[in-house]
Amino acid sequence: MNGLPGSPRLDFASDNHAEAHPAVLAALAAAAPGPAPAYGGDRWTAAAEAGLRDLAGPAAVPLLVFNGTAANVLGLSVLLGPGDAIICAEQSHFAVDECGAVEAMLGRKLLTAPAPDGKLTPAAVEAVLERCADVRTPRPSTVALTQATELGTCYTLRELADLRELCDRRGLRVYLDGARLANAVARLGCTVADIARFADALSLGFTKNGALGADALLLMAPGIAVRAPYLRRQQGQLASKMRFLAAQVGALLDGGLWLDNARHANTMADRLAAQLAPLPGLRLAQRVESNAVFVELPRAATDFLRPRWAFHLLPTGPARLMTSHATARADVDGLAEEVRRSLR
């Protein structure tokens, strides 16, 4: 069930290719029978929201949505004042992968900063502020971070604190795209709350981490929650049968399955990186700090691997190898073996 027969193996192409976790399916089956209030008035939603508050802090206001783009758009729409612009890393998912959703749905300009390792720095933010200092550019009011980043790296808590300090000083809000926040939490050995406290709003992704399709937005700043339920519906993200989003989230929160899943994915990435790093003629392009391995391969190696394994090649060169909750140790070892062969 791995793509078409004879097609490349999908295992490391994307964590979006991964299967749904059996516990999630079981929870859906359990939630299905009988009528339940629509639009979030059900007990599964109440439980999932409570679980999310347990993670992020009692003042967090959680909203379930269908996917990560939706969480980003909803989160930014809550934070941005009229006409404001967003400062983000040039690789941000919503800057390059979401088909202009922020521009189209929110009418906002993205002010991008270079981020060679995927991470914004205070200096990079300051540089954007400096070049956007009059009405020729829309007013930057929100800095958007991604944790873990698009390049598989993680901001340390110290780095997040420094960025937050800058933002407070310059009157900027912080949005954090946490499509892979679980992997960052697993890597840093911290809690969701440890990261969430630096953000005014953040997403927490479940889709890539074992769900069929469900992500959460968490509103942290006081007073910003009043409009969010309206915006969610306006943006087409209010599930009528919300219990079926909530049951997925509930299953993953239950017993910390979300964290186990993320830890496993990270461990598989580490295992892969450990086997690849020593190989001559190959270079890890980024530090491995979540569930992604970016590796620069000789052209011949790439040509050898492409018909066998599906993976992305960045425009800048490196191959991206993603692991997930469902990645098997044997698959990692199998891929590493084929990379070794490709280099001969």
Next chain:
Amino acid sequence: MNGLPGSPRLDFASDNHAEAHPAVLAALAAAAPGPAPAYGGDRWTAAAEAGLRDLAGPAAVPLLVFNGTAANVLGLSVLLGPGDAIICAEQSHFAVDECGAVEAMLGRKLLTAPAPDGKLTPAAVEAVLERCADVRTPRPSTVALTQATELGTCYTLRELADLRELCDRRGLRVYLDGARLANAVARLGCTVADIARFADALSLGFTKNGALGADALLLMAPGIAVRAPYLRRQQGQLASKMRFLAAQVGALLDGGLWLDNARHANTMADRLAAQLAPLPGLRLAQRVESNAVFVELPRAATDFLRPRWAFHLLPTGPARLMTSHATARADVDGLAEEVRRSLR
């Protein structure tokens, strides 16, 4: 599992309160294991799209989305030229229930027409055109119909043909909101294609008809499909793990389950109406042509029923009683009995 203990019974409050069909859950479980291409490159999506073309015609281009608001916004965004406006019935779901999604996401003005039975007429459309004849009003370019309507009625094929003829003559496109199209097909004894051929784009709802959450947009007019995949992603409606939308749709298409479900819901509405209609002091407010019974009740009857059953009261007075694929004959008879008691 019917709301909180002691709370009103939900059975007739909304078809969105209904359970998911077991066949849908089984299909999800079957689709879950192993990796699969993301974003619709999987075989479940291919199968669901083929099934939808079987229903609507070989030239139809289907796109799966998360819910009905999304299908409406996506469908309208494909049809509308720059700055164009929409003509619709005053009760249209996107005019009164979707929190201004069309205005917010598409920047469009809705030009509403009165529709006492939920159905637009050629005369009503002409009247809007007449009052919107210069640049003070945005140019109406698309007529949006709902089938079955918000008031539980159905356009006949003759009525649809007449509206289409008017629209062709006046250079207008036709969008059809088919959140409950299945119920209309079941009622009219026609096919989806019989209705779809009058529309340039239409939605086909599964969420209210047994799914957990999945709706389809069907593009019928030649040449309009090129932008739709971009718009779907831009609007936050591209499921990364699309197989889990597709498996739901596949399960409902399989063996005509979608039509069986709709037939059952309609039959239950008929059964309810048949028991209520003869009662003195009560009046059916609309013809029962799908899975909704609108009934005018004396105030005392309403007061008696409200603590026992959840149902909507229209601003204009009537109570709305919805049936679904999961409505049991005994529940219908039970409700009818309580209505009889309420009238004593």
Next chain:
Amino acid sequence: MNGLPGSPRLDFASDNHAEAHPAVLAALAAAAPGPAPAYGGDRWTAAAEAGLRDLAGPAAVPLLVFNGTAANVLGLSVLLGPGDAIICAEQSHFAVDECGAVEAMLGRKLLTAPAPDGKLTPAAVEAVLERCADVRTPRPSTVALTQATELGTCYTLRELADLRELCDRRGLRVYLDGARLANAVARLGCTVADIARFADALSLGFTKNGALGADALLLMAPGIAVRAPYLRRQQGQLASKMRFLAAQVGALLDGGLWLDNARHANTMADRLAAQLAPLPGLRLAQRVESNAVFVELPRAATDFLRPRWAFHLLPTGPARLMTSHATARADVDGLAEEVRRSLR
């Protein structure tokens, strides 16, 4: 120079048809020679803004724009939070005359209330709030008034105070469309500040009152001005050669010309109404409280007048006769005479 030869006389068709005041042209000629800073850094802009603060109060923040639609859109964009909706009278200019500018440029839904005399009442506002009480409708956050109204009437200061009190109580902001505010000020014998204090933002129109084309937005609520200059540019309303908007406003502010012009227009409307009111077979449809006379005429009279005079007929029946700063007494008497003839 009154339309094409043989075409109907334009004098009472619209105050937008009126000539520019000679003092405005003189001011433009005086401002023209030599270089001056662009985008509002010039001394004419400084003077016009100072003059506007003299009218509206020292805390008012004025912004010049090209026309009334622009002032409305800019003013509302400053006041509305994400996704919020607007409560307004059904005849509001931006609801029926501005081609969906608010929907298109701001993505907002207008929640209209009936207003038989053009004026919103607290009860009408409350009724909208009641029918918009959950996420199915976008959150109303701003009430938009028009002073003088589209039907030529004026809110009294007492009525404005009552509406403001309601809005404060319900957490609503107030926008006031003052395209003809001068006429209201002249009628009420009050100051601009007397009205402006009830609004969070308001426009003050000069185009209909002697300018070539220039209107002002006045921001009254503390703290809302920071984004306005950005929004003005974003919305295409920042004049590069701002001195030529400012010189127009300056000329009209100078010596109270704006108020003299409005008084004259009002007086001409009164003179017209006084001659028409006693005529049998004719009825004033609205009280004459600014520079508009709405009059119900027999069909035969309308048919007699239409080839001779340009005027609007409301969909609801009455003819609209507008006066302006340039209306001559003899023209009023001439029109009145022809109306008398039309009724014979």
Next chain:
Amino acid sequence: MNGLPGSPRLDFASDNHAEAHPAVLAALAAAAPGPAPAYGGDRWTAAAEAGLRDLAGPAAVPLLVFNGTAANVLGLSVLLGPGDAIICAEQSHFAVDECGAVEAMLGRKLLTAPAPDGKLTPAAVEAVLERCADVRTPRPSTVALTQATELGTCYTLRELADLRELCDRRGLRVYLDGARLANAVARLGCTVADIARFADALSLGFTKNGALGADALLLMAPGIAVRAPYLRRQQGQLASKMRFLAAQVGALLDGGLWLDNARHANTMADRLAAQLAPLPGLRLAQRVESNAVFVELPRAATDFLRPRWAFHLLPTGPARLMTSHATARADVDGLAEEVRRSLR
């Protein structure tokens, strides 16, 4: 009247700082007396539109607007299909100077290409198409050129033909920002039509070329004009007293004043460049092909000049010296002399 006393001289800071041409003021005074139809039904508008068709070709559809941002937004809104994106040079005015107007008012993403001399090339356009080849990026459908460019250079007719050929081949439309088209026409010794035939829509600026504030949009592609009048009103760009935009345009078209003005500005730029080019320690950063001279100066020279003359410094270093219809020969020689002093 050159800024504040003691402040730097404005003469070369921007063509937006230039005075209005006396012929324009005379035309306004002539158009002012008496009533005239609003919203473009007047004879000045008819004459200006006829004059614009004389320039651009009989099939051109002209629309007057208030400024260049408005013309860009309106022109792009006419050309772009739902969700489409725009390919443009990184320095495009609407990409960096218009406060995100395209994003905010049209919800569009700008796909920028490097253009060291301000000019897009077919190769640069192809490179954008290549990196935007799936739904992760909105569909590019329109290439936007600027003529003369932001860097004072001009596309040759050959270069425009090559870009048009590419766009035809790839199904792309062409928008041309002609805020300084007059200067390009003067430089190339061609006609407006010679350039306009390569565009589907283009703007023709008058504000920087002697008007108080008036620009034109010219629609060239057949069939695109139907929505433009609606969009103009929707975007707040329909002047109620249109005669006062039209009279400005008419005065500049009359006897080719627009071209004389542009020729003069170009000649002054040439004269300035001729004096600066031979100076040691100074480098012209761009070819001088319109009314701008970009020159790299030593830091000491810049420091010497800044308190005496207002001019822009690009982020990349060079100073921008703009000439206009009102630039005097003596001012050019005076500035050149001071630059010489600054280099000593």
